[in-house]
Amino acid sequence: MATFELYRRSTIGMCLTETLDEMVSSGTLTPELAIQVLVQFDKSMTEALETQVKSKVSIKGHLHTYRFCDNVWTFILQDATFKNEECQENVGRAKIVACDSKLLSQ
């Protein structure tokens, strides 16, 4: 089953990657097993986002750059506003990376 490795770039994904790196460097873990863990993380994270999260967000801003390559959209925004039910965040610069949701269902 294919997975999106996209979520490995998040905070939780980076923490896991660092932990796995340390353990493989010290020989506690084999690289193959580390990769298995990461693949499982991809699946678990995707599923958790589908089932456990309920909030919606709206994003507005000036689009500085757009890129579509390998079915991945990358947007770079300037002066963006992220709004959800609880709070609003303003940032000077933000990057959005989005994979095609239809690919997972193939």
Place this chain on the structure above:
Amino acid sequence: MATTTSQVYIHVIEDVVDKVRDDFINGGPGEAVLSELQALWEMKMMQCGAICGPIERSSVPKTVAGGAITPVHDLNVPYEGTEEYETPTADMLFPPTPLQTPMQTPLPGTVDNSMYHLPGPNDYPTTPHDTGGVPEVKVGRPSPYMQPPSPWMNQRPLGVDVNVAYVEGRDEVDRGTSHQPTTQDFFVSSGKRKREDLAPHFNTGPYIPQQDGAGDVNLEGLQAEAIGEMLSAQTNMASRIPQHDGPIPDGYEDIITTPGLYPYQGVASEDYNAVNTPGQDLQTGTPAVITQSEVGDDDDDEPPLNENDDDDDFDDVDQGDEPNAQQLVLAQFDKVTRTKSKWKCTLKDGIMHINDKDILFTKATGEFDF
């Protein structure tokens, strides 16, 4: 039920660990390594602030505050009114009698009555329960507040010893007064401090062994020796800890530095989905990247991504910072459309890292002006 980000992360961690447990146990390194992995992962998450509080497997309760662990004895101390564990100053503990009380040397057990008479004609007719800095205010004025503690302290009630214990007996060691033997007895008999590990090792001499490694000058030879042993033991232990930043085994260097660049996949770091669509279907209207003659292909399957075609001066500004500081949204897109210079997109199942906060969403709509 609204689950917080922290709860979702904890759920993900547990889910991943559960699912890989079989792989670890059957022919793998074992359950212990898996537990270590989970612990390290959670620790890093807490350091990032992504998850908070002690992790309970069933729920996530708030960290219970330490509470007022005020020992009862503190209330009995007349001059200790400020902090729980505030150690009385040396003068308060062991009043240098000639300085503090020019009137009369404090005699244990006999002073109380006489000293209480004294404040009558003086400035402070108050009771000894008056708190504050009376003891250390003026020389020449009798400090009755000092005296009651002396006989009381000579009896070595529990409270004072605990206070002294919290500074690891440093004050007492420095003093080297006659109070020490009684203090030492207390330490040997209490057995409730971590010093109890050391107490059996050292004969109960007129000192209290320190754990912080800073040996005092006027220690006896035995104690200095013992501390030397402790220090060397600690150093030995430190040197036995294997280093993790040493030479890296061959072939793994790339894996460490570039997440996602594992040898078996051979994909470029920009490729976020493992679904390598054969014969890349690039839709019209997109910046097509079909054939490239650039040097330094990242891998065999994908053409180079031509990153350098972008506005370098704008992009580099942010790349100079830590990548983690970048505001990043990772999601899946359902639809991206454009009308003239107005872009609209619908995203789903995303993680946002914005202003040092992690926000998860199940749906997002974006409207951008290009």
